[in-house]
Amino acid sequence: MFPFERIIQIDKNSKIPIYKQIAFSIIDAIRNGMLKAGTHLPGSREMSKMVGVHRKTVIAAYDELNAQDWIVIVPRKHVSVSDRIPLLEPKKWNIHDSKTSYEHSFELPFRSINNQINTNKSSIIPEIIIDDGHPDVRLSPIDELLKTYRSYTSKNYSIKNAHIGTDQGTLRLREELAKFLAETRGLNILPKNLLITHGAQMSIYLAARLLLKSNSKIIVGKPNYPVANNTFLEIGAKLVEVTVDENGLDVDAIEAVCKKEKIAAVYVIPHHHYPTTVTLSIERRMKLLQLSQHYSFAIIEDDYDYDYHYTSSPYLPLASGNHNGNVIYIGSFSKVLDPSLRMGFMVAPENFIQQCVALRKLIDVGGDGYMQNALANLIKDGELKRHLKKAKKVYHFRRDFLDNLLKDKLQDYIDYTLPSGGMSVWIRLKPKYKVLELTKIPQLKIIRINEEQNAFRFGFASMNEQELETTVLLIEKGLKSL
Amino acid sequence: MFPFERIIQIDKNSKIPIYKQIAFSIIDAIRNGMLKAGTHLPGSREMSKMVGVHRKTVIAAYDELNAQDWIVIVPRKHVSVSDRIPLLEPKKWNIHDSKTSYEHSFELPFRSINNQINTNKSSIIPEIIIDDGHPDVRLSPIDELLKTYRSYTSKNYSIKNAHIGTDQGTLRLREELAKFLAETRGLNILPKNLLITHGAQMSIYLAARLLLKSNSKIIVGKPNYPVANNTFLEIGAKLVEVTVDENGLDVDAIEAVCKKEKIAAVYVIPHHHYPTTVTLSIERRMKLLQLSQHYSFAIIEDDYDYDYHYTSSPYLPLASGNHNGNVIYIGSFSKVLDPSLRMGFMVAPENFIQQCVALRKLIDVGGDGYMQNALANLIKDGELKRHLKKAKKVYHFRRDFLDNLLKDKLQDYIDYTLPSGGMSVWIRLKPKYKVLELTKIPQLKIIRINEEQNAFRFGFASMNEQELETTVLLIEKGLKSL
Known part of the structure; x- marks a missing residue:
């Protein structure tokens, strides 16, 4: 007898109803070529004992398989795998095989895109993110x-x-x-x-x-x-x-x-x-x-x-x-x-x-x-205009607040020109400091760093005064420790 | 004197502040080459008389132009177009010229996309739209x-x-x-x-x-x-x-x-x-x-x-x-x-x-x-699952309701196979009727028509019974009148 108890995987904690889990397992076995066209399946009573579920659950699974044309039910006679299933060579025995198709890489050649832009791969969001000029959505x-x-x-x-x-x-x-x-x-x-x-x-x-x-x-x-x-x-x-x-x-x-x-x-x-x-x-x-x-x-x-x-x-x-x-x-x-x-x-x-x-x-x-x-x-x-007016006032203040902070805390390390508008400052590090060193500060993530110019964008608009201060102090600490 | 009163267009009903309208007009004149680098502009008092606005409005306009580097203000001396403006050949006199740049077609070669797909160009939405299988968003x-x-x-x-x-x-x-x-x-x-x-x-x-x-x-x-x-x-x-x-x-x-x-x-x-x-x-x-x-x-x-x-x-x-x-x-x-x-x-x-x-x-x-x-x-x-369950029940009913309507009203005109699922029926017209005739019904818009197959998609899911009935009766009337 086919080892149904081995191919039918039941997880009682899963949200998938058990009858569906049984049906999916049998479909997998047919697809793998383990169950061939015409093969008889055990009757519902027998199967329920083999798998350890209620008979009604097996009947529901068979109904599902029947509705999907995978099996043929001849009442009071037998249940068998549909004759219309094409013949497949069985794969190497591996019950997880069919479940892991997406574990394979995509094998066909496809064009590849330059993906070196700074991405936030890590799902851990660091304490402080210096963006490249975002609005403060809280406003x-x-x-x-x-x-x-x-x-x-x-x-x-x-x-x-x-x-x-x-x-x-x-x-x-x-x-x-x-x-x-x-x-x-x-x-x-x-x-x-x-x-x-x-x-x-x-x-x-x-x-x-x-x-x-x-x-x-x-x-x-x-x-x-x-x-x-x-x-x-x-x-x-x-x-x-x-x-x-x-x-x-x-x-x-x-x-x-x-x-x-x-x-x-x-x-x-x-x-x-x-x-x-x-x-x-x-x-x-x-x-x-x-x-x-x-x-x-x-x-x-x-x-x-x-x-x-x-x-x-x-x-x-x-x-x-x-x-x-x-x-x-x-x-x-x-x-x-x-x-x-x-x-x-x-x-x-x-x-x-x-x-x-x-x-x-x-x-x-x-x-x-x-x-x-x-x-x-x-x-x-x-x-929208009222919002722009309000935000402009806030960002103007933040720009000047950051300007003072930078002059106060970082003037030995950096050069910059205060922009007349916008939401970020372009900060160039003095030659003896390397911008890449800033990426080593664990609590900090800088979205836009330019290694060639030894510089980074400091988006100030999205941070309030306290956040600006914390950020600048963190950078100061990082640069001092070099 | 330069005919400022002719180039300065003031629309008192516009939402654009008048000082800005004046500034925009002068910028246009500079850009058109009508006002050249170094040209003196009238003093604010004189200009306010020429244009018929308050002097303060002219001053605001000049401040705006100055802030944008178009003009130079030498207090108590003169106002003149900035020397840094490059020399331009004046265009043919046409005060609307600069305002209508986007009335031109884009002149450079660009790739063109096949745009023959049925679009809803008209902004008038017809009484009845037969979509190609949309859900009923009301559910x-x-x-x-x-x-x-x-x-x-x-x-x-x-x-x-x-x-x-x-x-x-x-x-x-x-x-x-x-x-x-x-x-x-x-x-x-x-x-x-x-x-x-x-x-x-x-x-x-x-x-x-x-x-x-x-x-x-x-x-x-x-x-x-x-x-x-x-x-x-x-x-x-x-x-x-x-x-x-x-x-x-x-x-x-x-x-x-x-x-x-x-x-x-x-x-x-x-x-x-x-x-x-x-x-x-x-x-x-x-x-x-x-x-x-x-x-x-x-x-x-x-x-x-x-x-x-x-x-x-x-x-x-x-x-x-x-x-x-x-x-x-x-x-x-x-x-x-x-x-x-x-x-x-x-x-x-x-x-x-x-x-x-x-x-x-x-x-x-x-x-x-x-x-x-x-x-x-x-x-x-x-x-989401509850919604799907509910919607499935409703759409099932609508599919069967449409099936009965089609059999009852349109069986002399069409052929179709009722689908076991989905949100639309593929309706083929009998050879003596042409599907394009349906596009001539003014109250009706059919999203997906296939002329080659003399057929169309009837999205039934988005219509309730009354809407389905009205639509089928409209098609019947249209086909009868042929």
């Missing part, structure tokens, strides 16, 4: 947002078609956002010029996938936001790096490149270049627009940090100037409200937006329609 | 979900790091989901084998981007889910179509193809093939797994419809069998809870999941951590 009107969200989902009539149009973003959100961008950035656009994405990164990805072919050239700053660089590389494009100085991208260097070779696009972060936090000057902005016209390249303007300026007004975006439609403007609410919310946008001419929508539908269909409409309400009510 | 425990969501976001300590780990999906959700998939599908996996995506489509996209190179071959059913086909084509892969009959994909045809050429992957929808709703038989499932081992191809198993079976149990997924890790299993909560929620998953070996995470971070960083944890709670509480 965000998330609760306001969710109240509206719930008010949508609780209405039967409003939820039935909530997903319609979310591939581009709900019309309601695009209408409110177009007004908001006009008021804050001088962008004169219509809802058709807007695409709502899951964040700035998705806008970068979509624009890059459409603009760049294999071996297309894109100009980026050196150093640059590494996730953007990896996106362009993943698509097969070639990076052409130009220097970033205290006024941003060196546009003369861009001109020199354009004279020599065809450039498909320039990726620029005009407010608070990542990682160095510098602002692209007005002269360079105008020259860049001129070059874009003259050499016909697209500008991907990643303006994620526009809303936070403390000691001066922000420069208007390149996108608000004359560019005949060749500027793709990118912004994000993750930086304004909450990195968990995943909502950003892209501004571009209608033909480009339409193609982005087509691509986006292949990537993830659409967004969360309720959340989009809830955000539309937040903008309409003025709540 | 979904969205409110339960949002209660938990809010309980997370209202706690200061829980929100600070909520975004960490959402690139793969929060550990909490992956743990609960691994248990759920074991109980419902016999999948024995660990959280590391799971990736949380924005839905089944994103899982398809990620898997395809990693598996398929330009000119790779992928086997798909004929007909197949057109969005999946477009995804594979967009990546540059070649489709090899095999027949789908009443038992699903023809696996003998797959074997014949594999004997002739190298196949990278097979895309299969084993439960309720899209669009025809047939189920892949047990024999074919086993043969397909054998072929996958023998010819070394990946199987992309899109099992979006697993949870809804009425008259029989579902077959266990291919992914629960022996496959040495080469089955990528895809599921979605959009089909279970709400198409607006955008949450799905992928099961695969760890090395493949890790590469998907790396690619996913380039596409959209991560998901909504609060929502992921709220869903984890819904699973843990058993709420």
Whole structure:
């Protein structure tokens, strides 16, 4: 007799009903080739004794197997493995074999992505995380947002078609956002010029996938936001790096490149270049627009940090100037409200937006329609602006508070230029100290470290004064002990 | 004197403060080359008369321009356009020019995506929409979900790091989901084998981007889910179509193809093939797994419809069998809870999941951590299972109700096979009627029509009895009038 008691694994503590555990075990045995087509199974009474369960449980298991066509039940005669099961060579005896398919590695060749970006592999969250410029979500009107969200989902009539149009973003959100961008950035656009994405990164990805072919050239700053660089590389494009100085991208260097070779696009972060936090000057902005016209390249303007300026007004975006439609403007609410919310946008001419929508539908269909409409309400009510005003005040204070702390505690170790806006400070260690040493402080995790420049980003916006102080003291202690 | 009154556009009804409107207009004039570097601007008193606003408003405008480095203010002397502005040739006089950059089309070459899939371009939502198999969101425990969501976001300590780990999906959700998939599908996996995506489509996209190179071959059913086909084509892969009959994909045809050429992957929808709703038989499932081992191809198993079976149990997924890790299993909560929620998953070996995470971070960083944890709670509480049980009962009733309606009202016009599960019926029109005629009914919108097969998908799950009746009567009227 087949050793059913050996292949049927019953775990009384499992949430899986026992009859299902029996059925799954028998299916495994059939799949392994251990039980062949036509093999008779023991009657329910006999099986119940072999396995030590109630007979009714065995009957339920057989019913399940029968319903799934694995076995044939001839009442009052016999139960047997279906004849339609193809013949399989039995595998080496290993009852766990079928359960461990996913323990194997995926064996077929597949493209591999550069995965060296700093990830939080460890599930242990360290005491202190220095992020690269996140908002303080404790200040965000998330609760306001969710109240509206719930008010949508609780209405039967409003939820039935909530997903319609979310591939581009709900019309309601695009209408409110177009007004908001006009008021804050001088962008004169219509809802058709807007695409709502899951964040700035998705806008970068979509624009890059459409603009760049294999071996297309894109100009980026050196150093640059590494996730953007990896996106362009993943698509097969070639990076052409130009220097970033205290006024941003060196546009003369861009001109020199354009004279020599065809450039498909320039990726620029005009407010608070990542990682160095510098602002692209007005002269360079105008020259860049001129070059874009003259050499016909697209500008991907990643303006994620526009809303936070403390000691001066922000420069208007390149996108608000004359560019005949060749500027793709990118912004994000993750930086304004909450990195968990995943909502950003892209501004571009209608033909480009339409193609982005087509691509986006292949990537993830659409967004969360309720959340989009809830955000539309937040903008309409003025709540977003009130939040920005409040947050700006708090972050301004925190920036200055950190400035004092750094001067007080770390001036022997570091150099930095206080940025006029944004949510982080670019801190360069003096040559005798190595930034990698900071990664050895066990309670501390720094999200963005740049070894080449011996520097790191200190996101100050997400920390209150006490947290800033604790963090700086921890760094001081770490550096002192070297 | 420069005609400031002509270039300064003031709209008193605009939400943009007037001082900003003045500043924006002057910036436009500088950018257009109309106001050159060094040009003196009128004093604030003079300007206020020219434009007809209070002097303080002009001063605010000048301060803004000064802060943005467009002009230089020499107190008690003059105000002039900054010398650092590069020289520009003036454009043809057109005050609206700079405001309409996004009215231009994007002029540079960019890749274009096949965008012929049925879209809901019109913002008018017709009275009746026949979807292609959506759940009835009015039954979904969205409110339960949002209660938990809010309980997370209202706690200061829980929100600070909520975004960490959402690139793969929060550990909490992956743990609960691994248990759920074991109980419902016999999948024995660990959280590391799971990736949380924005839905089944994103899982398809990620898997395809990693598996398929330009000119790779992928086997798909004929007909197949057109969005999946477009995804594979967009990546540059070649489709090899095999027949789908009443038992699903023809696996003998797959074997014949594999004997002739190298196949990278097979895309299969084993439960309720899209669009025809047939189920892949047990024999074919086993043969397909054998072929996958023998010819070394990946199987992309899109099992979006697993949870809804009425008259029989579902077959266990291919992914629960022996496959040495080469089955990528895809599921979605959009089909279970709400198409607006955008949450799905992928099961695969760890090395493949890790590469998907790396690619996913380039596409959209991560998901909504609060929502992921709220869903984890819904699973843990058993709420998801209770919902599925309730919904299954309702949809079963609706399927049979529609069956009776179709027999009663439309039997002269159509043929169909009632599916044993899922959320839609594949309805073929008799040859003398053309499915395109149905698109002419003004109150009706059908999401998925297949002209070649003269058929359409009738998603019944999202309609209550009254809605089903109204819809069928409308179709009857439309067909009668032909």
